[in-house]
Amino acid sequence: MTPMGRWSIVVAGIAALLAAPFALRALPVDDAGTDAAALLTQVQEAEDHPYSGYVESQGTLQLPVTDGFTDVGALLGEETRMRVWWRGEDRWRVDKLLTTGEVDLVHDDRGTTRWRYAQDDVQRSPDPDIRLPRTADLLPPSVARMLLDDVDAEDVERIEARRVAGIDAPGLRLSPASEQSSIEHVDLWADPDSGVPLRVAVVGKGARTVAFTSEFREFSAATPSAGSVAFRAPPGAEVSFDDVLDIADAANQYAPLVPPASLAGLAKGPQADGAVGVYGAGMTRLLAVPLRDQDAGPLREQLARTPGVREVRRGTVVALGPLGVMLTGGEGDGGWLLAGTVTGDTLVTAARDVTTGTLVRR
Amino acid sequence: MIAVELHQLLRSRRTWVTILMIDSLPTLVAVLLGVTEVGPRPGTGPAFLSAVLTDGTLFPLAAIAIVLPLFMPIAVSIVAGESIAGEAQQGTLRYLLVRPVARTRLLVAKLVSVMVFVLLTLAVVAATAYVTGTLLLGDAPVAATTTVSGTTLTQQELILRTLLALAYAMLSMFGVASIALCLSTFVDAPLGAALGTLAVLVASTLLLTLDAADSIAPYLLTRYWLAFVDLFRDPILWRDVVRGALLQVVYVAVFLGIAWANFATKDVKD
Amino acid sequence: MIRTHGLTKRYGGILAVDDVDLDVREGDVYGFLGANGSGKTTTVRMLLGLVLATSGTAEVLGEAMPRHAGRVLPEVGALVESPGAYPRLSGRANLRVHDALGRGRRSGRAGRVDDVLDRVGLGGVDERPVASYSLGMRQRLGLAHALLGHPRLLVLDEPTNGLDPQGIHEIRDLLLELHAGGTTIFLSSHLLAEIEQLATRVGVLDRGRLVIEDDLATLTRPTGRTYLRTRDVDRARALLDGQVEHVGEDHLLVRVDDVAELNALLVRDGVRVTELAPERRTLEDVVLAATVAGSDRIERG
Numbered sequence: 001m002t003p004m005g006r007w008s009i010v011v012a013g014i015a016a017l018l019a020a021p022f023a024l025r026a027l028p029v030d031d032a033g034t035d036a037a038a039l040l041t042q043v044q045e046a047e048d049h050p051y052s053g054y055v056e057s058q059g060t061l062q063l064p065v066t067d068g069f070t071d072v073g074a075l076l077g078e079e080t081r082m083r084v085w086w087r088g089e090d091r092w093r094v095d096k097l098l099t100t101g102e103v104d105l106v107h108d109d110r111g112t113t114r115w116r117y118a119q120d121d122v123q124r125s126p127d128p129d130i131r132l133p134r135t136a137d138l139l140p141p142s143v144a145r146m147l148l149d150d151v152d153a154e155d156v157e158r159i160e161a162r163r164v165a166g167i168d169a170p171g172l173r174l175s176p177a178s179e180q181s182s183i184e185h186v187d188l189w190a191d192p193d194s195g196v197p198l199r200v201a202v203v204g205k206g207a208r209t210v211a212f213t214s215e216f217r218e219f220s221a222a223t224p225s226a227g228s229v230a231f232r233a234p235p236g237a238e239v240s241f242d243d244v245l246d247i248a249d250a251a252n253q254y255a256p257l258v259p260p261a262s263l264a265g266l267a268k269g270p271q272a273d274g275a276v277g278v279y280g281a282g283m284t285r286l287l288a289v290p291l292r293d294q295d296a297g298p299l300r301e302q303l304a305r306t307p308g309v310r311e312v313r314r315g316t317v318v319a320l321g322p323l324g325v326m327l328t329g330g331e332g333d334g335g336w337l338l339a340g341t342v343t344g345d346t347l348v349t350a351a352r353d354v355t356t357g358t359l360v361r362r
Numbered sequence: 363m364i365a366v367e368l369h370q371l372l373r374s375r376r377t378w379v380t381i382l383m384i385d386s387l388p389t390l391v392a393v394l395l396g397v398t399e400v401g402p403r404p405g406t407g408p409a410f411l412s413a414v415l416t417d418g419t420l421f422p423l424a425a426i427a428i429v430l431p432l433f434m435p436i437a438v439s440i441v442a443g444e445s446i447a448g449e450a451q452q453g454t455l456r457y458l459l460v461r462p463v464a465r466t467r468l469l470v471a472k473l474v475s476v477m478v479f480v481l482l483t484l485a486v487v488a489a490t491a492y493v494t495g496t497l498l499l500g501d502a503p504v505a506a507t508t509t510v511s512g513t514t515l516t517q518q519e520l521i522l523r524t525l526l527a528l529a530y531a532m533l534s535m536f537g538v539a540s541i542a543l544c545l546s547t548f549v550d551a552p553l554g555a556a557l558g559t560l561a562v563l564v565a566s567t568l569l570l571t572l573d574a575a576d577s578i579a580p581y582l583l584t585r586y587w588l589a590f591v592d593l594f595r596d597p598i599l600w601r602d603v604v605r606g607a608l609l610q611v612v613y614v615a616v617f618l619g620i621a622w623a624n625f626a627t628k629d630v631k632d
Numbered sequence: 633m634i635r636t637h638g639l640t641k642r643y644g645g646i647l648a649v650d651d652v653d654l655d656v657r658e659g660d661v662y663g664f665l666g667a668n669g670s671g672k673t674t675t676v677r678m679l680l681g682l683v684l685a686t687s688g689t690a691e692v693l694g695e696a697m698p699r700h701a702g703r704v705l706p707e708v709g710a711l712v713e714s715p716g717a718y719p720r721l722s723g724r725a726n727l728r729v730h731d732a733l734g735r736g737r738r739s740g741r742a743g744r745v746d747d748v749l750d751r752v753g754l755g756g757v758d759e760r761p762v763a764s765y766s767l768g769m770r771q772r773l774g775l776a777h778a779l780l781g782h783p784r785l786l787v788l789d790e791p792t793n794g795l796d797p798q799g800i801h802e803i804r805d806l807l808l809e810l811h812a813g814g815t816t817i818f819l820s821s822h823l824l825a826e827i828e829q830l831a832t833r834v835g836v837l838d839r840g841r842l843v844i845e846d847d848l849a850t851l852t853r854p855t856g857r858t859y860l861r862t863r864d865v866d867r868a869r870a871l872l873d874g875q876v877e878h879v880g881e882d883h884l885l886v887r888v889d890d891v892a893e894l895n896a897l898l899v900r901d902g903v904r905v906t907e908l909a910p911e912r913r914t915l916e917d918v919v920l921a922a923t924v925a926g927s928d929r930i931e932r933g
Contacts, residue, residue: 003627003684010623014616054601083599095511097599100409100427100591102510115512118412122512218601228597234508236416366732374720453716457777460680460712461733462705630682 030168031161032192037153039172039190046195047145048089050223053165055082057138057214061320064302066295069247072132076212076323082135085224093229094136105136106231113231121238125245129271130252130278140214144197147174147186150282162189164198165219176283180264180346181205183283183322194221204322205343211321248289252276255290260357263288264342264349279340279350286340288354291327296335300327310344314351319344326351363463367475380441381483384433388425388491396498409591414499417507421495422488422524423594426531429487430587434480434531435538435563441479442542443555445472446625450632451552465626469543473618476539480532488528511596527590530603534587537613538563541583544621550632580605583613633658633785633816634679638688641674648674650840651688656818656833661811663831663848664820665919671840672820673713676789680710693785706735709783711791715774719763723754723773726762727780734781748776753802767794775803786810789820804830828915838923851918854910858891860884861907868903885911
């Protein structure tokens with residue numbers, strides 16, 4: 001064989017090898033042509049459909065977080081790899097995969113168990129209504145459920161189908177009806193058979209790029225086995241029981257405050273029965289958490305160093321893509337942390353409402 | 363040819379000195395951990411290194427995690443970089459070829475010999491680590507080892523998965539070996555091939571830390587090297603392991619192809 | 633045994649070997665002469681399939697090279713330029729490795745290795761690594777490599793390089809012995825004397841071109857002229873007017889049919905002849921006449 005012959009064989013082979021993945025990706029995506037309203041209904045009806053798979057989420061929000069807020073900053077600002085087995089709302093397991101370990105959440109009707117490999121510990125806790133976001137909230141179906149709860153057919157339109165986890169998934173674009181929302185739109189692609197959302201992408205108001213995505217890379221709509229969501233503490237692991245899950249839960253249980261029934265026109269949700277208020281619905285949501293000085297101080301410092309921060313009369317406010325964060329009060333005070341998918345003006349109004357309208361419990 | 367190559371490899375004192383040097387690092391780590399009982403802070407340091415304090419039978423894996431990112435690839439680059447260029451430099455290549463040894467067969471024999479070297483090194487590292495691990499480090503419940511997912515493994519499952527991890531680590535070195543072998547057919551000095559391969563490794567490692575390089579990350583040589591940790595999740599997460607294996611196969615195919623095209627028609631002048 | 637046709641090798645813009653037609657016959661000791669850099673080694677490498685020809689064909693032992701290298705090369709022993717050996721192994725171990733790569737079975741290996749070591753005068757060598765060998769020992773080891781497996785054709789590039797006169801003599805005897813045993817030898821060298829003493833046929837390469845290829849006997853046979861040395865150059869010249877082709881200070885070159893008659897004529901006329909012989913050319917004369925200065929010589933422009 002001539003040198004030219006050999007080289008051409010090798011070059012052709014290499015080209016074929018390298019082109020193969022691109023060729024597969026370039027295969028046309030099948031779209032059954034379901035209309036937007038029907039697809040929305042299908043997705044809403046699939047709310048507690050079981051599933052399992054592998055999920056990657058990617059957030060770009062650089063939250064100014066302090067120790068008290070555990071890994072919220074990482075969840076919304078970095079890539080998170082998860083495996084999930086979801087039998088139903090109160091029977092699931094979500095493993096957060098780390099390069100050299102895992103943090104698993106296993107949920108059953110008694111509460112949530114957290115297993116951390118690197119620390120070799122198991123923590124059991126009840127599952128409060130009011131808590132900070134955790135890995136399970138990043139799953140496309142969880143994100144979709146939260147954002148969809150007040151969406152109706154007028155707010156949605158069809159977008160091009162997309163291949164997600166090997167499935168040709170029809171797409172839906174949700175645009176918030178409320179002017180107060182800081183979300184431009186949310187794109188969602190769902191499994192055409194089960195209706196389970198496979199990919200969610202959130203775009204903030206005025207932004208061109210996606211602020212947060214979460215998508216399945218492997219997906220099955222079959223009910224996972226009971227064994228896959230069971231957990232028994234391994235021998236030797238340190239087991240603890242915690243009444244209080246996180247800073248929001250603590251504030252909710254112990255702060256002697258009752259926030260007003262509505263903030264900036266957004267109504268308080270039914271699950272908020274303590275000191276923490278959850279307001280609004282769907283793509284316009286707001287969380288109000290009272291913080292003690294020792295928690296508020298460091299957070300205020302962090303906020304002050306965040307690019308784009310504004311000092312207003314009642315506190316410090318910053319918009320991080322579709323997420324607005326405000327801390328009321330000044331140095332040396334406690335304050336209310338207001339965070340949510342609302343505009344800066346809404347936050348300022350909400351700050352006024354919460355500082356004037358809060359009742360103190362006796 | 364393969365038999366002769368292996369014979370030469372196993373007889374060479376250098377082979378064993380290299381293996382010993384690679385082996386000494388995890389052994390040192392085991393001694394230090396055993397004496398001080400201070401593990402790395404959670405989430406830092408090589409995989410399994412904090413777990414071995416309670417369960418010494420995991421130390422072979424920790425040892426692999428220690429040597430795989432740097433020590434092994436350096437040794438493999440040097441050994442594989444030497445394969446053709448080294449023969450050329452000491453003037454034995456032309457005599458091999460006029461013996462005659464077919465050029466393609468020579469390439470394959472060299473690759474096999476490098477992979478046997480990798481296998482041998484991993485086997486020695488794992489065996490030493492098992493001994494030091496069980497002697498110096500924690501001896502947890504004999505019957506059960508905790509997986510990353512918090513379930514327990516029986517002795518058999520542990521052995522099986524450790525062997526799988528060893529096989530995966532060996533496969534991970536395949537790509538390095540073929541790059542070095544390929545470069546070795548181009549350059550005159552063995553060191554050039556070894557350094558060239560290390561440059562590829564460093565570039566790959568660096569690009570992986572760069573968000574801007576996300577789109578090419580799945581194609582980088584070192585991307586899936588540490589995926590053997592996934593073998594210790596429960597159930598096993600095959601995704602990255604399979605991708606890693608396929609990626610190595612592609613690297614081997616590409617670079618061996620180039621090596622073949624180049625070497626089979628190359629003028630042997632030294 | 634070796635036949636090339638239009639063999640050409642070009643490295644970039646440089647023509648290393650230019651249209652060479654070699655013809656080596658069975659039973660030859662073929663002396664392949666050429667200055668350093670004349671393309672000898674490149675030609676040898678092309679014959680062995682190490683270097684691929686740019687154009688032209690080569691046939692060794694009746695088969696095309698490098699296509700049938702697998703069939704041809706087992707019957708060829710080669711020493712290319714310098715001997716090559718694994719420096720950390722002993723000479724014996726090197727030969728064993730080499731033997732194992734060939735067709736030989738394992739059973740007779742030690743015997744074959746000892747045999748070639750004896751032939752090249754390294755029979756008593758110990759297990760020292762080759763790295764400690766002298767140049768001469770390495771050269772002998774290289775020859776031993778070439779002799780493994782009783783090749784029908786030996787291709788030797790500068791085989792006596794680095795040997796002392798005694799060693800050169802031994803190797804020459806060895807080659808003559810092999811030749812007598814029926815081995816064809818292709819001997820490439822830049823040493824005229826070596827070729828003159830060994831070769832039956834000679835090819836001369838000059839700047840990549842084969843300028844002479846003939847039997848040594850033909851090249852150095854009498855020229856047909858008679859060499860006449862005398863103290864009376866002028867008288868002899870006058871006497872032999874018309875037959876003299878060259879006049880030197882103390883000799884003449886004469887073309888005559890009958891040397892006996894010439895002798896009688898000269899004696900009769902009282903010309904004092906000191907030497908009378910047929911003119912012969914040395915190989916050196918032939919080569920110098922056919923080539924230009926060595927390519928390693930660079931004249932001021």
